[in-house]
Amino acid sequence: MNSGTAAKDQHESGAAAAAARPETLSVEDLSVHYGGVCAVRSISFTVEPGQSVGIIGANGAGKTSTLKALMGLVPRSGGRVRFGETDLAKVRARDVVRHGIGYVPEGRHVFPGLTVEKNLMLGAYARSWRDPATRRTLEEVYELFPVLGEMHGRLAGALSGGQQQMLAVGRALMAKPRLLLLDEPSMGLSPKLVEDILAVLVRLREEGLSLLLVEQNAKLTFEATSDCVVMENGEVAMTGTSRELREDVRVRRIYLGL
Known part of the structure; x- marks a missing residue:
């Protein structure tokens, strides 16, 4: 193998490795x-590839901001x-999704x-609507939320509110994100629908999708x-594993009412 070919192969190998590199937020x-109002004050955290991180806090804590x-x-x-x-x-808001981040707004x-x-x-606006892969993603969303498949032609x-929440999550998944940001997905839902949303989030987590979940529902x-x-x-007051924080006396008193 000549040096030119070796250099080309090394470059292609490096490019492939870079393309495959998992992303950390x-x-x-x-x-x-x-x-003049500070909504968020010098907070720091990471979301590793495949990790699911929650942000909890009262109204006005800075979660949505x-x-x-x-x-x-x-x-x-x-x-x-x-x-x-x-x-x-350096990325415009409309282009963030092109970098692998999905968003389910409050x-x-x-x-x-x-x-x-x-x-x-x-x-799926960042993808080709005629691409068969986009259609496969649509079928995956319908499999995840069967009610959306049943109502695909309905306005x-x-x-219902719960069905619209499923639609909002499904819409974000159509971009095939590697990280999904969700803002208060349980807001206004019945306990049964909250359980349904939880089941979906657990499934997405188990499938390896990185999650950043903002919620008032600490449970x-x-x-x-x-x-x-x-x-x-507006500040980070505590961090830890979800299990550790769930057992913390102060967290249990303030956020779980226990």
Whole structure:
């Protein structure tokens, strides 16, 4: 093998290794201000590939602002956010999904005047809609949420709150993310539907999808995640495994009412 061929093979091998490198979400000293109000103050945490991390806290703790800052939906006033080798400060909000990050916003935000299937296909806007792989992903979403397959031609506005939440999660999964951010997926749902959402999150976790879950429902968070961050007044108050925090006396009193 000549040196030119060897160099080419080495370059291709290096490129393949880089492409296969799993991505870690790294948040360092992230801050968010709204005018003169500090919503998030110098928080740091990581989500390793395949890891499921929860963020719990009361209203106003800075949980939603954190997720929006990660997605570029609100300005970051300080800190660094990287996903693998990508500096997300250099990525426009509309392009974050192209780097492998999916987002399920608080309040679902489905398109009520479009059918369930069209809502889902909009989640695949960064992919080719004619690609057979996109259709396979759609079938995977229908397998995960059978009710969406049954109602694929129905307007999203006619769905129940729980069904719309399933639709919001399914729409995010259509982009085939490697990391999924979810903001209060249990909000406004009945206990039965909360259990259904939990089952889906556990399944996604077991399939190796990285998760970052923001929730007020600490019980759901501890069951769906391996590790957890507790936020208070825009700051990280505690971190640990979900099992450790679930047994912490202060956490049990404040967040579990025990």
